[in-house]
Amino acid sequence: MAGKLMHAIHYTNCGGGPSDLKYVEVPLPTPKKDEVLIKVEAASLSPIDWLIQQGGLKPMFPRELPQIPGTDVAGEVVDVGSGVKNVKPGDKVIAMLGFANGGGLAEFAVAKANLTVIRPLEVSAAEGAGIPSAGIMAHQALTDSAGLKLDGTGKPTNILITNASESVGNYAIQLAKLGNARVTATCAPEHIDLVKSLGADEVVDQTTPDGQALKSPSGKKYDIVIHCGEPTSWSTFEPHLASNGKIFDVKPTPSSIKAYALKKLTFSKKQLIPVLLSCKAENMNFLVKLVKEGQVKTVIDSKYSLSNPEDAWAKNAENKIFGKIILEP
Numbered sequence: 001m002a003g004k005l006m007h008a009i010h011y012t013n014c015g016g017g018p019s020d021l022k023y024v025e026v027p028l029p030t031p032k033k034d035e036v037l038i039k040v041e042a043a044s045l046s047p048i049d050w051l052i053q054q055g056g057l058k059p060m061f062p063r064e065l066p067q068i069p070g071t072d073v074a075g076e077v078v079d080v081g082s083g084v085k086n087v088k089p090g091d092k093v094i095a096m097l098g099f100a101n102g103g104g105l106a107e108f109a110v111a112k113a114n115l116t117v118i119r120p121l122e123v124s125a126a127e128g129a130g131i132p133s134a135g136i137m138a139h140q141a142l143t144d145s146a147g148l149k150l151d152g153t154g155k156p157t158n159i160l161i162t163n164a165s166e167s168v169g170n171y172a173i174q175l176a177k178l179g180n181a182r183v184t185a186t187c188a189p190e191h192i193d194l195v196k197s198l199g200a201d202e203v204v205d206q207t208t209p210d211g212q213a214l215k216s217p218s219g220k221k222y223d224i225v226i227h228c229g230e231p232t233s234w235s236t237f238e239p240h241l242a243s244n245g246k247i248f249d250v251k252p253t254p255s256s257i258k259a260y261a262l263k264k265l266t267f268s269k270k271q272l273i274p275v276l277l278s279c280k281a282e283n284m285n286f287l288v289k290l291v292k293e294g295q296v297k298t299v300i301d302s303k304y305s306l307s308n309p310e311d312a313w314a315k316n317a318e319n320k321i322f323g324k325i326i327l328e329p
Contacts, residue, residue, distance in 0.1 A: 008106035014055035018313040037079040041125035063100040070104025074128035096132035130298035130324035138171035152180040163229035299323030
């Protein structure tokens with residue numbers, strides 16, 4: 001397919017806004033030995049896409065400009081590198097691309113074969129595209145980091161999920177309930193009923209004094225906090241933690257990393273622990289199976305056309321959404 005062109009969204013500099021996104025023609029990418037070429041049927045936006053465009057992760061990301069944003073895609077394999085064995089042309093798949101180079105907001109995208117998994121027919125392209133970064137983060141934070149057993153065999157656990165309106169929070173509620181945890185969630189007032197529908201046992205309006213203080217309406221102390229919200233001081237969390245309570249921060253900042261180091265040095269049983277995403281196909285396969293079986297769902301906020309991305313990008317930047325924003329060619 002060398003020499004062919006495709007449509008894609010790109011931006012040429014960091015620090016701009018939705019109007020800097022351009023719908024352009026670019027060369028079709030060619031998969032390397034360990035890569036697959038996917039005809040994209042749906043791609044989802046994540047908060048980190050906006051952060052990268054703003055230059056908030058420089059000098060790590062973006063690696064080069066122009067940048068085609070987007071890391072979470074679903075589609076059909078059309079070509080594979082010589083070393084690829086796990087998928088073949090014609091397979092419906094879900095893939096996570098690298099943050100450094102992106103590439104998801106395009107008609108075709110190249111993904112590493114080891115981060116590409118089969119998408120069963122029961123899972124739509126839009127549902128599949130919503131899984132990778134948000135679903136993996138929620139799964140890893142609850143299981144790898146917090147040690148929650150999703151088969152329900154663990155001890156009774158009280159969990160707080162902050163800013164549950166976001167897609168990581170959406171998945172975290174549903175996964176925590178599989179582990180028979182009691183879930184308290186904070187969210188925007190307009191999303192309270194939606195958060196309850198995902199299984200949260202109690203929901204707190206995050207704009208109220210109790211919501212900002214992270215107080216449980218039932219007065220329970222939290223064994224685990226999955227913090228998906230804005231930077232929050234240790235003094236806000238600490239009174240509501242159980243004696244061995246742990247906060248897992250999925251949006252770590254320098255201040256949260258400092259708090260983590262301090263608690264480690266003082267051998268405190270209560271800790272704030274940064275969580276960094278580790279992209280693994282095993283997490284995606286697990287989540288795809290749950291979505292297929294109806295045990296977990298991808299919450300979709302809205303859908304937009306790839307050819308008109310500005311409204312979708314602006315909505316993602318506002319951070320007032322519930323679930324995933326999907327773009328389709």
